Amino acid sequence: MSGQGSGGNVIAALCNVFFPGLGQLVQGRILAALIFAIVFFGGVALWWLIIPGIIAGIAYIWAIIDAAKFRSDG
Numbered sequence: 001m002s003g004q005g006s007g008g009n010v011i012a013a014l015c016n017v018f019f020p021g022l023g024q025l026v027q028g029r030i031l032a033a034l035i036f037a038i039v040f041f042g043g044v045a046l047w048w049l050i051i052p053g054i055i056a057g058i059a060y061i062w063a064i065i066d067a068a069k070f071r072s073d074g
Contacts, residue, residue: 012067020060023067036063 007049021037024030036059043056 009068009070011068016064016067017022020063023063024070025050027067027070027072029070032066036066 006018008027012026014023015026016023016036020035020040021033021035022035024033039059040056040063043052043059046052047056
């Protein structure tokens, strides 16, 4: 069972540094991976509107923290 701070969570968090959502995918959370990736890349694509760029930055940080703190209840 992987708890908070486990090696798997560290690897997942590092995956998110390179590609937001990849860490959630590594953890087997497909829906969360899609949401983080879509929000991040959508925000980056619309960076010139300012607010989507800020949202992309927040999603980037949130994806990393989410992967690091994930606890599998199974």
